Amino acid sequence: GAVVSQHPSWVICKSGTSVKIECRSLDFQATTMFWYRQFPKQSLMLMATSNEGSKATYEQGVEKDKFLINHASLTLSTLTVTSAHPEDSSFYICSANGLDEGGYTFGSGTRLTVV
Amino acid sequence: DQQVKQNSPSLSVQEGRISILNCDYTNSMFDYFLWYKKYPAEGPTFLISISSIKDKNEDGRFTVFLNKSAKHLSLHIVPSQPGDSAVYFCAASAGSGGSNYKLTFGKGTLLTVNP
Numbered sequence: 001g002a003v004v005s006q007h008p009s010w011v012i013c014k015s016g017t018s019v020k021i022e023c024r025s026l027d028f029q030a031t032t033m034f035w036y037r038q039f040p041k042q043s044l045m046l047m048a049t050s051n052e053g054s055k056a057t058y059e060q061g062v063e064k065d066k067f068l069i070n071h072a073s074l075t076l077s078t079l080t081v082t083s084a085h086p087e088d089s090s091f092y093i094c095s096a097n098g099l100d101e102g103g104y105t106f107g108s109g110t111r112l113t114v115v
Numbered sequence: 116d117q118q119v120k121q122n123s124p125s126l127s128v129q130e131g132r133i134s135i136l137n138c139d140y141t142n143s144m145f146d147y148f149l150w151y152k153k154y155p156a157e158g159p160t161f162l163i164s165i166s167s168i169k170d171k172n173e174d175g176r177f178t179v180f181l182n183k184s185a186k187h188l189s190l191h192i193v194p195s196q197p198g199d200s201a202v203y204f205c206a207a208s209a210g211s212g213g214s215n216y217k218l219t220f221g222k223g224t225l226l227t228v229n230p
Contacts, residue, residue, distance in 0.1 A: 006158070034217060041124075043117075044159070044204065044220040093158050095218075104149070104218060106158035 002028050004096050006107025013084055013114055021079045021110045023094035029074035030096035034104075035067075038091045047092075050077045084114040118142045119207050121221035128228050134192040136224050138205030141186065145207040149218070150179060150190045152201045159204060163190070195228045202226070 003026040013019050023033055031052050036044040048069050049057045056069035066088075068080040077096075081088055093109040120139045128134045138148075146167040151159035165172040165179045165188065172179050178191045192199055202223040210216025 004158075009156075036220075041222075043119075043222040044218075046217050046219070049217055091156070095158075103164075104161070106151075106160075108158045109156060111156060 002026075002096075002105040004030075004094065004105045004107040006094055006110055008110060009108060010111040011113070013112070015085055015114055016083055018080055018082045019084055019112060021081075021092055021094075021112075023077045023079070023096070023107050025075045025096045025105070028096075030077075031074060033071060033077040033094055033096045035069060035077075035079050036093045036095070038093065038109075044093060047079075081112065084112070086114045088112065089114045116141075117222075118145075119205055119219050119221040121203075121205055121224050123224050124222070125225040125227070128195045128226065130197055130228055130230050131194045134190075134195045134199065134226055134228065136190040136192075136203050136205075136226065138188050138190075138221055139186055140188075140207050142207070142209070142219070143186070144209040145219075147208045147210060147216075148179070148181060148188050149206045149208075150177075151204045151206060152199075153204060153223070154201050162203075192226075195226075197228045197230050200226055200228050 005024045007022050033050040035047045038044045047062045050069045050071040052071045058064045071077040094107045095104045149164040150162040153159045163174050163177045165181050181188045204223045205221040206218040208216045
């Protein structure tokens, strides 16, 4: 089935630094990718919709200047958390409109810890 | 405003018995519903979906029932196995199953199947 590779799986960074998370569709092309954030024991909250070749669409309350999304090709979308703060610590997951039954294929997630 | 609600944070079931996980939604525009299984620090894995034109969909041990008038769906797992222990998320979209449409997730239900 369709595979979405997400890297890194975990990262620890210092406050004020930036972190880039990559999401790749390995065996299919994804015109649309989604970025979610999950806090402990909470739902997956959609942050933004990433469309290849155009600007991402951010959900209400998500700072686009803080969470930079780039979808430069049909197989790669990146999320950069800029000037990270401890409150940005969370589990970030991407998904792509893949070929699997159900239509959405998820990456394995990235655990970000800001110290 | 939570549009997809899973009111039971946890459920414990004996091996071999039926597990019933419930989900309610408020947005009448939702027309496609999915269930995902998720382990800690991993991305969600697709289980089963249902379109609003159906009221039941079955796949092996998993059956999803949809009651549109009540805006309620449920996932039945029969027979339950210890390997089914995980967090189950209900998700909905308003895109008729098209995977360019964003998903709205519930908070999840932790299912524990006891041997």
